[in-house]
Amino acid sequence: MTGELARRARFMLVSDLDWTMVDHGDFNHAALRAFNRLWVSAYAPDSLLVFSTGRSPPLFHELAAEVPLLAPDILVCSVGTEILINGLPDEEWEAHLNEGWDRARAAACAAELPELTLQQESEQRPHKISYKLRVNDPDRVLAALRASLADAGVQTNVIYSGGEDLDILPSRASKGKALSFLLKQLDAGPGRPEAGVMVCGDSGNDVELFAVPGVHGCMVANAHAELRQWCAANGHDKIFAATRDGPGGILEALTNFSFLNPSPPDTVPRRQALVAQQEWAEEWVNGSVPRGAALVEKRMQAFAEKFEYVGASGTVQSRAQLAEWLTDKGHGCTAAGVASALAAAPPAVAEAAKAAAKAGAEPGAHSRMGGWLDRYSERQLTHGLWLARWMELWQPFAAGKATAGARNARWCSAVLRHQQDGSYNFEYMHESSVPRELARA
Numbered sequence: 001m002t003g004e005l006a007r008r009a010r011f012m013l014v015s016d017l018d019w020t021m022v023d024h025g026d027f028n029h030a031a032l033r034a035f036n037r038l039w040v041s042a043y044a045p046d047s048l049l050v051f052s053t054g055r056s057p058p059l060f061h062e063l064a065a066e067v068p069l070l071a072p073d074i075l076v077c078s079v080g081t082e083i084l085i086n087g088l089p090d091e092e093w094e095a096h097l098n099e100g101w102d103r104a105r106a107a108a109c110a111a112e113l114p115e116l117t118l119q120q121e122s123e124q125r126p127h128k129i130s131y132k133l134r135v136n137d138p139d140r141v142l143a144a145l146r147a148s149l150a151d152a153g154v155q156t157n158v159i160y161s162g163g164e165d166l167d168i169l170p171s172r173a174s175k176g177k178a179l180s181f182l183l184k185q186l187d188a189g190p191g192r193p194e195a196g197v198m199v200c201g202d203s204g205n206d207v208e209l210f211a212v213p214g215v216h217g218c219m220v221a222n223a224h225a226e227l228r229q230w231c232a233a234n235g236h237d238k239i240f241a242a243t244r245d246g247p248g249g250i251l252e253a254l255t256n257f258s259f260l261n262p263s264p265p266d267t268v269p270r271r272q273a274l275v276a277q278q279e280w281a282e283e284w285v286n287g288s289v290p291r292g293a294a295l296v297e298k299r300m301q302a303f304a305e306k307f308e309y310v311g312a313s314g315t316v317q318s319r320a321q322l323a324e325w326l327t328d329k330g331h332g333c334t335a336a337g338v339a340s341a342l343a344a345a346p347p348a349v350a351e352a353a354k355a356a357a358k359a360g361a362e363p364g365a366h367s368r369m370g371g372w373l374d375r376y377s378e379r380q381l382t383h384g385l386w387l388a389r390w391m392e393l394w395q396p397f398a399a400g401k402a403t404a405g406a407r408n409a410r411w412c413s414a415v416l417r418h419q420q421d422g423s424y425n426f427e428y429m430h431e432s433s434v435p436r437e438l439a440r441a
């Protein structure tokens with residue numbers, strides 16, 4: 001056993017993406033970024049983040065380039081038929097699904113029903129045949145299809161989701177069966193996450209996740225009838241019906257269940273220091289915090305007196321220079337100042353401010369620059385001194401606009417020193433640009 005399944009995790013979150021982790025109605029993804037902040041500060045990297053989606057890997061990557069998704073530890077695609085760990089398919093799972101599966105025969109049965117229309121080519125996978133079914137009486141078509149598949153002797157699992165998506169899978173496959181397989185692997189290796197497993201979903205193909213024994217469940221407020229009906233009939237005290245849509249509901253469920261010890265308590269203040277710093281930078285970029293010298297100086301107290309900031313271009317700035325740049329008299333606040341800063345030494349915030357200004361330039365387009373941290377790791381250097389590494393991503397979000405092309409990212413490292421009051425002080429920070437193709441989950 002290798003990769004993420006060999007690691008002992010304290011907590012495991014398994015979430016559907018569309019309309020669960022991703023609220024397509026929230027154009028700047030405020031709730032998703034709030035989830036990201038909580039996950040990075042209180043869960044990662046001691047927990048497992050699993051995305052379980054109906055999307056194929058190509059459509060997952062399309063979504064991950066557009067919205068601020070964290071990089072998952074494990075990715076389950078195509079309604080549980082593909083398990084990817086570190087981007088590689090799990091061969092044991094593939095072999096398990098092959099038994100009793102006859103793709104051509106299953107497709108021939110479906111071809112007899114004119115109500116079913118094939119979905120796009122990228123969604124047709126080795127262990128999944130996907131159709132659109134938009135009729136008033138889907139149950140009649142589902143019954144006819146199941147009968148025809150049974151007559152042909154093909155062992156399948158037919159899943160109808162969101163009132164229009166129909167998938168034919170091997171009988172051994174579903175989101176729930178993929179999760180059971182992962183849990184079995186953990187049982188045979190490092191053990192199950194001691195703080196628990198929580199699944200999150202909104203539609204029919206998520207039902208089987210909720211049915212996995214022992215898991216907690218979060219049904220988001222915008223859930224479809226298929227999941228609502230199942231939860232109403234099978235509900236128990238481990239299923240939480242959120243009052244908020246999508247990622248807001250997931251945040252609510254994490255608070256509701258208050259899982260014990262998802263991270264060692266001494267690690268949380270370090271990550272909180274980084275997350276708070278990034279959140280302030282986001283507010284600064286969006287012009288929502290005062291830029292008076294005294295207030296900026298106060299914020300700078302999180303940095304040690306001898307703090308050094310090394311930008312992506314290699315230019316070194318002291319704490320005083322950085323503070324001066326960030327105030328209302330500094331270069332960072334004027335268009336000319338941002339331009340010259342970009343030409344000379346571009347701190348991440350300058351580039352982000354420029355992109356935000358650009359995205360908001362069109363009349364009527366409300367836009368907001370969003371930032372988030374991902375892939376956090378750390379190492380203790382000596383007593384009280386830590387080296388932290390993470391990726392910082394920035395993207396302007398505007399209603400009705402695809403802004404993936406404006407995303408930029410940096411690898412950052414910082415040295416943090418433990419303070420007497422339990423907080424952490426930044427001694428040093430270094431950023432280096434990340435090529436665009438790597439700037440996504």
Ligand SMILES: [Mg+2]
Pocket residue numbers: 016017018019020201202203
């Ligand atoms: Mg969904």
